[in-house]
Amino acid sequence: MNLHVRVFTIGALAKATGVSTPTIRYYEEIGLLPPAPRTAGGQRTYDDDDLGRLTFIKQCRDFGFSIDQVRVLLELSISTNRDCVETRDIAQLHLDEVRQKLAELRLLERRLESFVTRCNVACAGGPGQDCVIFKDLAAPAKGGCCG
Amino acid sequence: MNLHVRVFTIGALAKATGVSTPTIRYYEEIGLLPPAPRTAGGQRTYDDDDLGRLTFIKQCRDFGFSIDQVRVLLELSISTNRDCVETRDIAQLHLDEVRQKLAELRLLERRLESFVTRCNVACAGGPGQDCVIFKDLAAPAKGGCCG
DNA sequence: GTACTCCTTCAAGTAACTTGAGGTTCAAGG
């Protein structure tokens, strides 16, 4: 009666999900994955349920959710009595964080751009001691070199 | 002859630079700052040189340079015979990385957006087991739920 | 049976700090 029950080694599961084998063991260790059944020789075995669960985890991680957030999402996804709206709220929160980070990075990009430009324009390419950029950097922050 | 020689405690230096006191001690430990002279009682003392150096470090860290990159930049800033163009190259490299990260985050933002939207539209707000989003997440990556 | 790949555990390393415990020094007020 074991029709259609695929069994994977840890390596096969790794290949199927794109999660490395040490990471899979790590996920088991921290309880993200249930302890895998073992062969007589002690090697871990996985099935399609594990494939689904690990795929879920991988997707969430690719979304940038922290391990703790993934833990909550996993619980929610299995839960029969908790509202799935919680999921949306976690995602929304994370989206806000991503946008915050985006804004910071955009600012950083502009600052670095003008840093590089100024390195090219202002600096004769001489020894470090004469470089105006270094003098800027050692002075209190005022945004002198950048937007 | 000690006119204009300001001396700081670690706390004052922390306040002046925006770097926390444990972090200052950490920077000393890893050799980013020279070992600070001590009072008779063993407390660290700093002067304006240290202020300049730590400000430089802080600015670089705010730019997102790694500790190792800061180490190189510090060396370059003191060096008398190394070309300051190296600095520009490090900054350029870092700028490239920032732009890469920006592109990734923008993609992530769009994916999360459509995730949240779909949570709102597709999901009745019932228990997790029935949520279509979870089914998407547990299925192999195909971008089914997002752009 | 032997060669080879894949698997096992356990410990330590990574980045860049932060946090905590337990104790000492300094400056000010009485």
Added chain:
DNA sequence: CCTTGAACCTCAAGTTACTTGAAGGAGTAC
């Protein structure tokens, strides 16, 4: 002079999410 309280000290461990390495066992193909 003494006490109080903030700020300082060291050392160790915790954080995040894994990765890397050593030393050895399991599974499979020829």
